[in-house]
Amino acid sequence: xxxxxxxxxxxxxxxxxxxxxxxxxxxxxxxxxxxxxxxxxxxxxxxxxxxxxxxxxxxxxxxxxxxxxxxxxxxxxxxxxxxxxxxxxxxxxxxxxxxxxxxxxxxxxxxxxxxxxxxxxxxxxxxxxxxxxxxxxxxxxxxxxxxxxxxxxxxxxxxxxxxxxxxxxxxxxxxxxxxxxxxxxxxxxxxxxxxxxxxxxxxxxxxxxxxxxxxxxxxxxxxxxxxxxxxxxxxxxxxxxx
Amino acid sequence: xxxxxxxxxxxxxxxxxxxxxxxxxxxxxxxxxxxxxxxxxxxxxxxxxxxxxxxxxxxxxxxxxxxxxxxxxxxxxxxxxxxxxxxxxxxxxxxxxxxxxxxxxxxxxxxxxxxxxxxxxxxxxxxxxxxxxxxxxxxxxxxxxxxxxxxxxxxxxxxxxxxxxxxxxxxxxxxxxxxxxxxxxxxxxxxxxxxxxxxxxxxxxxxxxxxxxxxxxxxxxxxxxxxxxxxxxxxxxxxxxx
Numbered sequence: 207x208x209x210x211x212x213x214x215x216x217x218x219x220x221x222x223x224x225x226x227x228x229x230x231x232x233x234x235x236x237x238x239x240x241x242x243x244x245x246x247x248x249x250x251x252x253x254x255x256x257x258x259x260x261x262x263x264x265x266x267x268x269x270x271x272x273x274x275x276x277x278x279x280x281x282x283x284x285x286x287x288x289x290x291x292x293x294x295x296x297x298x299x300x301x302x303x304x305x306x307x308x309x310x311x312x313x314x315x316x317x318x319x320x321x322x323x324x325x326x327x328x329x330x331x332x333x334x335x336x337x338x339x340x341x342x343x344x345x346x347x348x349x350x351x352x353x354x355x356x357x358x359x360x361x362x363x364x365x366x367x368x369x370x371x372x373x374x375x376x377x378x379x380x381x382x383x384x385x386x387x388x389x390x391x392x393x394x395x396x397x398x399x400x401x402x403x404x405x406x407x408x409x410x411x412x413x414x415x416x417x418x419x420x421x422x423x424x425x426x427x428x429x430x431x432x433x434x435x436x437x438x439x440x441x442x443x444x445x446x447x448x
Numbered sequence: 449x450x451x452x453x454x455x456x457x458x459x460x461x462x463x464x465x466x467x468x469x470x471x472x473x474x475x476x477x478x479x480x481x482x483x484x485x486x487x488x489x490x491x492x493x494x495x496x497x498x499x500x501x502x503x504x505x506x507x508x509x510x511x512x513x514x515x516x517x518x519x520x521x522x523x524x525x526x527x528x529x530x531x532x533x534x535x536x537x538x539x540x541x542x543x544x545x546x547x548x549x550x551x552x553x554x555x556x557x558x559x560x561x562x563x564x565x566x567x568x569x570x571x572x573x574x575x576x577x578x579x580x581x582x583x584x585x586x587x588x589x590x591x592x593x594x595x596x597x598x599x600x601x602x603x604x605x606x607x608x609x610x611x612x613x614x615x616x617x618x619x620x621x622x623x624x625x626x627x628x629x630x631x632x633x634x635x636x637x638x639x640x641x642x643x644x645x646x647x648x649x650x651x652x653x654x655x656x657x658x659x660x661x662x663x664x665x666x667x668x669x670x671x672x673x674x675x676x677x678x679x680x681x682x683x684x685x686x687x688x689x690x
Binding site for chain 2: 431
């Protein structure tokens, strides 16, 4: 682990789902709100619904990553996969307008409790941007909902490719007019960080033990990252933010 | 002029040079700072330098717009055109590092006095983004310098094309997941607004009489725009922002 004190880093780019926001309980809350009246309270388990939807996330992006289909924003992939999840949960009679509304569940996720506080501290010193597979409208909605102090929205839709495609990681220093080593990628997923590191970015791992509600146990640290932290407060401390 | 009360508008996108920031006095200030020691105080007239540099703006982008060269960010075009301006002003002996620094003059422009106050009011109600020919790093620098409350950075570099190419205007509703008529383009230049209107965006003209330091006199209003205002305060008033 190389030492990083923030002195040479100019910008921080963030994975969002699981790293900044708690997608699981947020999606489950919206699923409960939108489906309870439709399918009878209790007929669909909202947390299992959220988990099953998330399971389809990587396969749906792989269709784009492998070139089998042209790039479409994540909202389009979510709109397709929600149909599969509804069928799997025996809720085939849900009308299209509700399916469209379910897609917007991913625009209404709450940040982890430390996230906004840590980002505000980091914003005073560093350029901050999401580098997510979520689209621009989605990131804008999340940021306006919670006050995430992004300076710009980078990520998949800006370049028409999904992480871990190298072009996404390369776009962060290029579009911010920085060297790759001046950009620190922050994520709760070591695979994301490994892909960022392969493109020359610095990396910080954030331990988010509750992302999968205990169904998966993320490692406490990423020994290959420049930093491993347990919160954005600690990230701000370690990077010398006031 | 159709009535616009802000009720159906969800996002405002802004021209930046001349509309949000005062490029002329800002560039002149940086030119004076960077060149005075080099070429002898008074040898270069900073305001004339700024005007001459701006004169090369449209022709340099036309090289890209017509397909004669691939897209490069505005910083690259500014780096090329500053060489021409320096020669025209008899300052050929300026070293490359100073020329690079001059390009960053466009990252250090101050907003018009009403701009930040008006944008903050508008931000409470509308999604706000620059839709400028300036690049992402430039917009981030301007926003961080002055506290411009952008929700995202849209514009030329995001789509690899320069206004008035239709693809730039089309990208604003597409990337914000809105209909064109839900997006209001704000600019101090009627040609920019005409191009936006041709793509279905609503338009608001802002009178910025000092943009060209009196060398050109912009019209007081744009009769083809949905709104004409004299400040972002008035824009916020007219759109019902608190």
